[in-house]
Amino acid sequence: MFYKIIDKKVNAGFTVEAVFIIPFILAVIFIVLTALFYLHDEIIVITVLNKGVVNCETKENIEASLEKRLWMLQEIDVTENNNKLYRKVNIYTKGEAPLPLINMIVDRFLYIDKSRCVLNIRPEDMQKREKKSESEKEKDE
């Protein structure tokens, strides 16, 4: 009984036909999957960036939410620039898709670089400021 269980065998081998067809099918599937993962990550980066900028989230919060949700691009670099006038956030993410031969079509290193800028003050205040500066200029003249 034990010998029978141990002695069980399965076929192992590709037909010559399969050897020609399967690489092409797999290459197409890998390229499509890589593109899908990249698009997923790009959408995540854009949504996190927009939410982060508008809700004034901290750099650490943005990084943490990206780390949780990104699939392929694992290296994350978030930079923020806060002024009196505006708040600018830049997200740079980088990842690797090491697929031999397929890297001739799809880049080995994939990256997303997005930035968003939002005014820190309301548009009415901005108009008042502009008017003030114009009147000051006129006075100087």
Next chain:
Amino acid sequence: MLIFLLKILLIISLLIYAYTDIKSGQIYIIPVILMSIIFFIINIYIGIDINYLSYFIIIFLLLIIYYIAHKQIGMGDILLCNMIGSCLGGLFLMKVFIISLIVAFIFGLYLLIFKKKSISTRIPFAPFLMFATILCVF
């Protein structure tokens, strides 16, 4: 050191399976499954990052191909891929599988051009997997 020993163990086991595949065109199921479980446990103990996403993608794709055209590929190759993936992770398996397919493609072209075999004959795939693993490890 432990990872190096793991790689050597994988290559030795692949050598044995390649030999049985060339000799009989078949592979023993139980030793392959046992080896993959052992590799998986050692991996959890060492803490190697098995990229589960790529690992499951390849196994899933192979299973789909097997069920769509089950006369074209054998279940033994899928089990061997499972063993390699559980040993050194999904990304390594992806590399090994693609390289072995490329080598098999070249070998198939050679067979067809010199009319050594017809298009429907079966060729053992375990030696290609072993060759690609050695190429990727060293």
